[in-house]
Amino acid sequence: MVLNTDTKKDARQAQLNVEEAYVLWDMTNVIYAGIDMAQIWGVYVHDPDLNIILQRAIDKFKKRSKDLEKELRKYSIDGPTQPRADKLNVDTNSELLTDENIGKYLLLFLQEQIELLFKSIRNSTTNDAIRAMFIKFLTDVISDLDILIKYLKIKGWIGIPPIYPNIPVSQTEKADTGEIFHLWDHLTFRYDNIYQTQYWVQHANDADFKTLLKKGLQDTLKVQVKKLERELTKFGVPLPQRPPSVIASTGTTNMEDAYMFRILFTGMIGAAWMHALALKQCFTNDRLRDIFKDLLVQEINIVDKMILFGKTKGWLGIVPQYSPKL
Numbered sequence: 001m002v003l004n005t006d007t008k009k010d011a012r013q014a015q016l017n018v019e020e021a022y023v024l025w026d027m028t029n030v031i032y033a034g035i036d037m038a039q040i041w042g043v044y045v046h047d048p049d050l051n052i053i054l055q056r057a058i059d060k061f062k063k064r065s066k067d068l069e070k071e072l073r074k075y076s077i078d079g080p081t082q083p084r085a086d087k088l089n090v091d092t093n094s095e096l097l098t099d100e101n102i103g104k105y106l107l108l109f110l111q112e113q114i115e116l117l118f119k120s121i122r123n124s125t126t127n128d129a130i131r132a133m134f135i136k137f138l139t140d141v142i143s144d145l146d147i148l149i150k151y152l153k154i155k156g157w158i159g160i161p162p163i164y165p166n167i168p169v170s171q172t173e174k175a176d177t178g179e180i181f182h183l184w185d186h187l188t189f190r191y192d193n194i195y196q197t198q199y200w201v202q203h204a205n206d207a208d209f210k211t212l213l214k215k216g217l218q219d220t221l222k223v224q225v226k227k228l229e230r231e232l233t234k235f236g237v238p239l240p241q242r243p244p245s246v247i248a249s250t251g252t253t254n255m256e257d258a259y260m261f262r263i264l265f266t267g268m269i270g271a272a273w274m275h276a277l278a279l280k281q282c283f284t285n286d287r288l289r290d291i292f293k294d295l296l297v298q299e300i301n302i303v304d305k306m307i308l309f310g311k312t313k314g315w316l317g318i319v320p321q322y323s324p325k326l
Contacts, residue, residue, distance in 0.1 A: 016075050017126040017319035024130070027120060027137075028068040029080040034109055035061045036083035041105065044097040053151060057106065057144065064137060071130065076324035100157045107152065110145045111280045117141060118276055121300060122269055125307050125316055135300060142279070142293055149283060158283050168236045175235050175285045182278035182292065187228040188240050189274060193267060194221050195243035200264070202247060206257045212309065213264075220302070224295065231291070258315040265306055265316075272299040 016024075038058045045051045072079045117138040124131035152158045161176035175183075197217045204210040232239055275296035282289040310316035 015126055016130070016322045018322050019123040019319060020127055020130050021075065021077055021322035023120040023123060023134075024068060024071050024075070025077055025080060027116065027134075028065060028072060030113070030116060031061050031065045031068065032080060032083045034113075035065065037105070037109070039084060041097065041102045045099060045102055047099045047155075049151065050099050050103060053148060054102070054106065060140065060144070067133060071133070075322065100155070103148070103152050103155070103157050107145075107148055110141055110148060113141045114138065114145065114276050114280060118272060118300070122272075122303065123319075125311070126319055126321070128308070131304060131307070135304060138300060139297060142297065145279070146289065146293060149289070150286065153283070161284060163284070164235060164237075166236045171234060171236070173234075173285065173287070175288060176283070178281050179278075179285055179288050180232075180235060180237055182274075182281070183228055183231050183235075183288070184237060184240070186274060186278070186295075187225065187232060189271065190221055190225050190228065191240065191243050193271070194225065195247070196267070197221060197264075198243075198247040200260050203255060204257055204260065206313070208309075208313075209257050209261060216302075220298075227291070231288070258313070261310060261313070261315045265303075265310065268299065268303055268306060272296060272303060275299055 035058060038054055038061065042051070042054055042058070045054055069079060071077075117134055120134045121131055121138065124134060149158065161178050164175050164177050164180045167174065194217065197213055201210060201213045201217070204213060229239060275292055278292040279289060279296055282292055307316065
């Protein structure tokens with residue numbers, strides 16, 4: 001969905017719910033672990049390019065930790081144990097941990113960061129500033145992941161999944177079986193989204209909600225479907241059955257706008273999760289990874305606007321608030 005929504009800045013912006021308090025602490029703990037691990041890996045690294053990637057990662061982790069520590073102080077939350085102060089200087093057997101190992105471990109850490117940050121964004125529904133910080137973190141990690149994958153491919157440190165065997169001979173571009181599945185899975189999911197959204201348009205009562213549904217249908221769902229259909233056709237993949245183009249009105253419905261909104265919101269969370277999973281598993285085709293990356297960033301920004309819309313309408317549940325003992 002695409003929606004431009006502004007909420008009034010009031011006392012609520014200074015509030016924090018219990019999940020936001022937890023994810024601030026949890027994210028800080030994970031970032032601290034990342035700093036510690038990366039500094040240990042720095043003892044073993046040999047490749048100059050990997051060393052640059054690693055040092056940039058450490059610098060970014062430290063910057064994020066400062067941002068998180070600022071929020072912990074602001075809301076009187078005890079932080080976790082800090083990482084060691086600096087890069088270790090010890091005598092080691094440099095053969096115990098190879099550059100290939102280090103690259104793969106950093107890849108796993110960034111992949112997990114994407115899922116953790118997405119969860120943090122989805123659950124930060126009370127404090128818009130906290131959610132904005134996590135969105136910034138996520139877009140940065142997505143970019144870092146893409147750079148690292150390309151580096152690991154150049155080095156030959158990422159295994160090649162099975163290539164989809166039915167690509168037309170005229171097509172020089174390759175895609176692996178996992179990438180083909182994600183394209184197909186995305187398309188079938190979007191077909192269902194279009195069907196359901198068309199139904200909701202017929203039964204929504206709130207004028208703003210009806211406009212939101214129509215705009216999302218035309219500007220997001222149908223645009224994405226055309227792109228996914230082109231990609232699958234390009235790689236010689238049979239397309240699934242499409243939904244009806246017209247959903248006739250069935251008269252009145254017992255579903256309230258607030259309920260339809262929450263189902264819609266849950267579906268968008270599912271879509272973002274699918275985008276994130278595809279991004280994490282897309283190694284063979286860099287162009288397809290760019291598509292999944294764009295889908296994820298777009299969905300996260302829409303989720304952010306949906307949270308603002310739901311809060312304005314009073315359609316999102318109020319999460320228990322965090323009240324520190326001072």
